[in-house]
Amino acid sequence: MEGVDLKLFLLVGAVLFVCGVICMTSKRNGIGVLIGVELVLNAANLNFVAFSRYTPLGLDGQIMALFVIVLAAAEAAVALAIALNFYNNHLTIDVDRADELRG
Amino acid sequence: MLLADASVSSLGNTLAILLGIACLLPLCGFLIEIFAGYWSDRLSKTPALMAVGCIGGGFACSLLALILWGNATCWTALKADEHGAAHHSVRDDSAETQLALADEELHADEHSSAGADDHHAFHPEVEHHVASEEGHDDHAAEGLVPAHAVFSGTIYRLAKFGNLDITVDYYIDSLTLVMFVMVTFIATCIHIFAIGYMSEELTHEYVDHAVHMSDGHHLHRPGRFYRFFAYMSLFCFSMLGLVYSGSIFLVFVFWELVGICSYLLIGFYVERKSANVAANKAFIMNRVGDFGFLIGLMILWTSFGTFRFAEEIDDHGQAHAGLFHMVRGDKGLMRVSSETGDVVMWGEHEETLLDENDQPRTIPYYLLVIAGLGIFAGCVGKSAQFPLQTWLPDAMEGPTPVSALVHSATMVAAGVYLAGRFFPMFTTDVLLVIAYTGCITLFVAATIAIVATDIKRVLAYSTISQLGYMMLAIGVGGWGAGLFHLITHAFFKSLMFLASGSVIFGCHHEQEMPKMGGLWRKMPITALTMLVGVIAIAGLAIPVTIMGARIAFSGYHSKDAIVATALAFTEANSMHFLLFLTPLVTAGITAFYMFRLWFYTFAGDPRDKHVYDHAHETPKVMTIPLLVLSLFAAGCAIGGEEGVLYRLLSNSEPVGVAAGRMSGAGGISLPSHEAIHLVHAQAGTWALIVAVLGAFLAYVFYGARWVNPTEVGQSFPRLYRFLVEKWQFDALYDAMFVRPVRIIAGWFVVFDRVVLDGFLHAAASSVVHISKWDRRFDESIIDGFVNLMASVTFGIGRSFKKVQTGMLRQYITFIALGVLALFVLMLSFFPN
Numbered sequence: 001m002e003g004v005d006l007k008l009f010l011l012v013g014a015v016l017f018v019c020g021v022i023c024m025t026s027k028r029n030g031i032g033v034l035i036g037v038e039l040v041l042n043a044a045n046l047n048f049v050a051f052s053r054y055t056p057l058g059l060d061g062q063i064m065a066l067f068v069i070v071l072a073a074a075e076a077a078v079a080l081a082i083a084l085n086f087y088n089n090h091l092t093i094d095v096d097r098a099d100e101l102r103g
Numbered sequence: 104m105l106l107a108d109a110s111v112s113s114l115g116n117t118l119a120i121l122l123g124i125a126c127l128l129p130l131c132g133f134l135i136e137i138f139a140g141y142w143s144d145r146l147s148k149t150p151a152l153m154a155v156g157c158i159g160g161g162f163a164c165s166l167l168a169l170i171l172w173g174n175a176t177c178w179t180a181l182k183a184d185e186h187g188a189a190h191h192s193v194r195d196d197s198a199e200t201q202l203a204l205a206d207e208e209l210h211a212d213e214h215s216s217a218g219a220d221d222h223h224a225f226h227p228e229v230e231h232h233v234a235s236e237e238g239h240d241d242h243a244a245e246g247l248v249p250a251h252a253v254f255s256g257t258i259y260r261l262a263k264f265g266n267l268d269i270t271v272d273y274y275i276d277s278l279t280l281v282m283f284v285m286v287t288f289i290a291t292c293i294h295i296f297a298i299g300y301m302s303e304e305l306t307h308e309y310v311d312h313a314v315h316m317s318d319g320h321h322l323h324r325p326g327r328f329y330r331f332f333a334y335m336s337l338f339c340f341s342m343l344g345l346v347y348s349g350s351i352f353l354v355f356v357f358w359e360l361v362g363i364c365s366y367l368l369i370g371f372y373v374e375r376k377s378a379n380v381a382a383n384k385a386f387i388m389n390r391v392g393d394f395g396f397l398i399g400l401m402i403l404w405t406s407f408g409t410f411r412f413a414e415e416i417d418d419h420g421q422a423h424a425g426l427f428h429m430v431r432g433d434k435g436l437m438r439v440s441s442e443t444g445d446v447v448m449w450g451e452h453e454e455t456l457l458d459e460n461d462q463p464r465t466i467p468y469y470l471l472v473i474a475g476l477g478i479f480a481g482c483v484g485k486s487a488q489f490p491l492q493t494w495l496p497d498a499m500e501g502p503t504p505v506s507a508l509v510h511s512a513t514m515v516a517a518g519v520y521l522a523g524r525f526f527p528m529f530t531t532d533v534l535l536v537i538a539y540t541g542c543i544t545l546f547v548a549a550t551i552a553i554v555a556t557d558i559k560r561v562l563a564y565s566t567i568s569q570l571g572y573m574m575l576a577i578g579v580g581g582w583g584a585g586l587f588h589l590i591t592h593a594f595f596k597s598l599m600f601l602a603s604g605s606v607i608f609g610c611h612h613e614q615e616m617p618k619m620g621g622l623w624r625k626m627p628i629t630a631l632t633m634l635v636g637v638i639a640i641a642g643l644a645i646p647v648t649i650m651g652a653r654i655a656f657s658g659y660h661s662k663d664a665i666v667a668t669a670l671a672f673t674e675a676n677s678m679h680f681l682l683f684l685t686p687l688v689t690a691g692i693t694a695f696y697m698f699r700l701w702f703y704t705f706a707g708d709p710r711d712k713h714v715y716d717h718a719h720e721t722p723k724v725m726t727i728p729l730l731v732l733s734l735f736a737a738g739c740a741i742g743g744e745e746g747v748l749y750r751l752l753s754n755s756e757p758v759g760v761a762a763g764r765m766s767g768a769g770g771i772s773l774p775s776h777e778a779i780h781l782v783h784a785q786a787g788t789w790a791l792i793v794a795v796l797g798a799f800l801a802y803v804f805y806g807a808r809w810v811n812p813t814e815v816g817q818s819f820p821r822l823y824r825f826l827v828e829k830w831q832f833d834a835l836y837d838a839m840f841v842r843p844v845r846i847i848a849g850w851f852v853v854f855d856r857v858v859l860d861g862f863l864h865a866a867a868s869s870v871v872h873i874s875k876w877d878r879r880f881d882e883s884i885i886d887g888f889v890n891l892m893a894s895v896t897f898g899i900g901r902s903f904k905k906v907q908t909g910m911l912r913q914y915i916t917f918i919a920l921g922v923l924a925l926f927v928l929m930l931s932f933f934p935n
Contacts, residue, residue: 024915033911099909 009050017043030083030093034076041072114175115254118275121168122283123258125161126343132157133336140329146305148298150329154336155294161343162287169280176250181750250277251754255349255413255425266408272349274412278586278755281748282346282520285590288735289512289597290339292728296601297335297504299725300608304328312612314374322374331371335508338364342513346520350410351403351426351478354521355396358481362389365514369501381497388494392484399477403528406466406474407448412524414451422451427527427757429456430471435758437530444468468530475533478525479540486518486570489544493832495567499559503604506559510566511597516589519573523586526577527757531771535679538578538672542685545571547830549692553699554816554826557614558603561700565640566596568693572665575686580773581668583753587740588661590748591639595658595736599636601729605629605721606704610714616703618711626720630705632733637701639736641694642794657740659791662690664744664779667786671774674782690790694797702805744783 020039027033045065052061087093136150143149254275261269303309304326314322341360348354363386370382403426404410413425430437432449440447445465450456456464482488487495495515499506509515522529522537529537545568552564569592576585607614609626623630635656642662644655666686673683709715720726740748804812816823828834 021915021919025912025919028912095911098911102907102909 006050006054009046009054013043013046013050015043016040016046028094028096030079030086030095033095034079034083037079038072038076041068044068111248111252111254114171114248115256115275117171118168118254118280119256119258119273121164121171122273122275122279122343122347125164125168125283125287126340126347128157128161128164129154129336129340129343133333133340136329136333136336140333145307145326145328148305148328150332151294151298151301154332155291155298157336158287158290158294158339161339162284162291165280165283165287169284172248172277172280175248176252179250181747251756252276253413255411255415257349257415267404268409269352270350270411271353272411272413272415273347274349275347276755277751278523279346281590281751282516283343285593286339286342286346286512286516289593289732290335290508292732293504293507293512293597293601294332294335296507296604296725296728297331297502299722300504300604301328301331301502304331311372311374313372313377324374327371331368331502334364334367334371335504338368338508338513342517345517349412351400351412351525352410354524355393355400355481358396358485358517358521359393361485361514361517362386362393365389365498365509368505368509369498371501371505375500377497378500381494381500385494385498388487388491389484392481392491395477395480395483397477399474399481402470402474402477406470424449424451424456431527431758433758435527439468440465446471471528472530472532475525475529476536478528479522479533479537482518482522482574483540484518485521486515486574487544487567488518488540488570488574489547490832492544492548492567493829493836496555496560496563496829499557499563503559503600503607506563507597507600507604510563510600511593515566515570516593519570519577519585519589522574522577523582523589526582531773534578534580534773535771536578538575538679538682541571541574541576541578542682543571544568545575545689546685546692549689549696550826551829552696553692554823556616558606558616558619558700558704559600559614561616561696562596562599562603565693565697568689569596569640572662572686572689575682576665576668579668579672579682581665581672581779582756583744583749584661584664584668586752587664587744587749590752591657591661591736591740594732594739595636595639595656598729598732598736599633599640601725601732602629602633602636605725605729606633608725609721610718613711613714616700618714619704620707620710621705621715622709622718623705625715625718628720628726628729630701632726632729633705634701635733635737637697641697641798642690642790643694643798644791655743656737657735660740660743660746660749663783663787663790664749666690666790667783668774668779670782670786670789671779675772675774675778687789687793691793691797691800694794695801698798698801699805702801706806707808 016039020036020041020043023036023039024033025036027036045068048061048065048068050061051057052059052065055061083093086098090097132154136153140147140150255273257270257272259271261271263269305328306326308323309326311322311324316322338361341357341364345354345357345361348357366382366386369385370378372378400410407426407429409415409423409426411425412427414428415423415425428451429448430446432438438447438449439445443465445467448456448464448466458464484491495510498509501509548564548567548571552561552568555561555564569588573585573588573592576582576588605626606619606622606629609629610619610622613619639656639658642655642659644659666683669683669686673680740746743749803809804815825831
């Protein structure tokens with residue numbers, strides 16, 4: 001692990017982030033979008049942890065990562081509840097059908 | 104001594120309570136009658152019975168008070184010889200009649216040498232005290248209350264502004280007691296009479312034949328029986344309160360109450376225009392007099408610092424002299440400093456009153472004169488003296504019982520009563536003014552009465568004339584004579600008014616004497632009682648003396664006393680001979696017009712068959728008061744100046760009147776009782792001869808009808824017109840006050856219309872124009888700006904609407920692209 005550079009972590013985080021964003025933009029399924037969100041959050045988490053290891057940030061980065069995990073869990077719970085309700089109303093979870101608030 | 108103090112104090116308290124109840128009963132009656140009467144049955148006679156009960160209860164209380172007072176004084180008041188002797192012994196030398204002494208030390212010495220009258224005063228307690236003003240130590244030692252004692256005290260403090268203490272005081276002496284008994288008694292009779300007289304008001308549909316509506320019908324209105332009696336009760340309360348009051352301020356309060364009551368009652372038939380005008384006239388005329396009254400009050404307050412008649416004991420047990428004492432001291436002497444001409448005030452114990460700087464307190468003589476004239480101006484208004492006499496005949500618009508009450512016991516009596524009560528404050532100059540005012544009034548009114556044809560108006564003018572007699576008597580120093588006449592006049596005038604009311608009621612509201620005649624056959628009781636009143640006022644007597652007294656009705660004695668005083672006065676001051684001649688001649692005129700009234704109404708053949716046929720004697724509720732009053736009108740003054748009534752009154756006579764020592768400055772000397780007594784028989788004979796002549800003349804004209812009065816009138820057409828027009832007083836006042844006021848009012852109307860209204864209209868239209876411009880500005884600029892902002896905001900919002908597609912994935916793409924763009928920007932601008 002000594003030889004591994006911070007840049008490699010950031011590169012993995014960036015790949016994960018981009019994958020998450022692409023997943024969010026390309027999936028029409030609501031669950032797919034949620035998976036994309038998780039990827040983005042975990043990319044951020046990876047960055048926090050990496051920064052806490054290689055910079056004087058210390059434990060703060062890890063604590064922030066823990067918060068993100070907890071918040072991601074909460075967000076997932078709320079988002080799944082929305083998805084369930086949406087399905088009850090529209091018999092689908094296609095996010096493109098959820099355009100009732102459009103201008 | 105202690106015994107005397109205790110008995111005096113308890114007697115004073117008892118009298119104060121009894122008279123207070125007598126005074127407050129009618130007020131309670133008023134409150135109940137006016138409210139209960141309004142809410143309950145209009146046809147009920149209860150208000151009348153309640154009013155009679157209240158005033159009757161007041162009479163019982165007053166009579167009880169008089170009896171208690173008499174017992175406490177062991178009726179020493181009636182043993183006049185002793186009292187009179189005391190008075191005469193005071194009169195030591197004539198030099199004192201002209202007091203212009205600077206040296207008061209010298210003065211005090213003179214009086215202690217007089218000896219007979221050591222000052223003596225009781226101060227039993229704070230609330231209550233007696234000022235025995237002239238020496239009667241012998242009575243005090245026996246534990247008796249001196250008959251001339253004054254009971255005064257404070258019941259309630261209304262307000263205190265700095266030094267100005269406004270309190271409810273009472274002041275009770277024999278004059279108060281006699282007035283209370285007289286007022287309540289006469290008022291009771293009048294109330295009972297009014298039950299009969301006002302019975303037509305006991306209906307839901309009273310038809311007032313004197314009011315013509317625009318549709319040609321008479322006015323129909325609900326009866327106002329209860330209201331009449333409520334006002335009457337209030338009237339009695341006001342008058343009794345006035346007599347009860349112990350300070351000039353409180354007198355003024357009740358004075359105004361009397362005024363408003365007379366206003367309400369004169370204007371009782373409020374729908375009649377004449378009644379309205381008469382009520383206003385009475386009220387406004389009184390305001391003129393009250394203006395003087397107020398000036399007098401102000402001067403008294405600033406100069407003396409108190410409104411109280413009698414002395415007052417403050418919270419520290421310190422006695423402060425009252426108004427009368429300050430001016431007159433214990434012996435009725437007014438001290439005029441020869442250096443400054445100011446009047447030096449007396450202190451509580453015969454010393455000179457000092458101010459804070461230990462200088463003698465003084466009042467400029469002219470201020471005292473103005474204060475006296477001011478108070479007298481109030482009396483002039485209230486007692487309808489010249490030149491404010493014109494309201495009283497018009498006051499006949501009220502129901503007849505009101506006229507009886509106003510003319511005998513209450514309203515007009517108040518003026519004379521106050522002139523008598525305030526006598527010690529009047530300087531000789533003021534007294535001379537009073538005398539001449541009375542003299543003019545009695546003559547003017549008597550001459551008008553000769554030609555008046557309305558039965559009530561004749562009586563009204565005779566009232567003015569008799570009030571003139573009273574004022575004249577007070578003015579020439581005949582204090583006792585004036586108030587004596589006030590009491591006797593109250594009895595026979597109330598009797599005559601009620602009798603005339605009976606005639607009017609019996610003739611179905613016909614008041615014109617030329618339509619009457621021969622009525623004694625139809626209404627014998629009324630005719631008889633009226634005759635008693637006529638003889639009493641005319642002052643007829645049988646020139647025989649039985650047991651030292653002449654056989655005569657009350658008016659003879661009192662008028663006799665006045666004429667005698669006037670004669671004694673003119674003997675002392677020969678340039679004022681008119682003050683004797685006028686009342687003497689007028690005594691004849693009085694007899695003439697009063698008998699004219701009687702003959703016109705009751706004697707001879709009927710002039711108007713219609714009126715005569717429908718006339719009838721009035722019911723018992725009206726005739727019994729007449730009979731009772733006629734008894735008193737005939738006999739209340741029995742014994743004349745040796746009689747009960749006069750002696751009761753003379754106990755309240757201000758100190759020094761008896762000796763003729765009331766002089767201040769001005770070169771007038773008032774007659775003493777001795778001087779009056781000397782000329783009494785002579786004056787009485789003269790007056791009797793003149794009165795008999797007058798009565799005989801009336802018989803010639805109207806009784807036997809040997810001479811036709813109309814022809815006599817026509818042979819002096821201008822004089823006749825002049826008298827019928829009431830000496831042109833109404834025309835004169837019309838020209839002097841009413842018309843100028845109307846002209847000026849006309850100018851003001853024009854000014855209002857042209858200038859004020861024009862200005863207002865211009866201002867209004869300019870405001871309208873400015874508003875129009877303002878509206879345009881608002882609508883175009885302000886609103887335009889606001890609308891522009893709104894539409895711009897709307898447009899922007901609308902243009903952004905397209906962006907909100909609702910496509911989640913598109914949003915995320917935008918976010919990602921936005922983040923990317925931000926990074927690109929950041930890296931391109933900040934490469935490191």
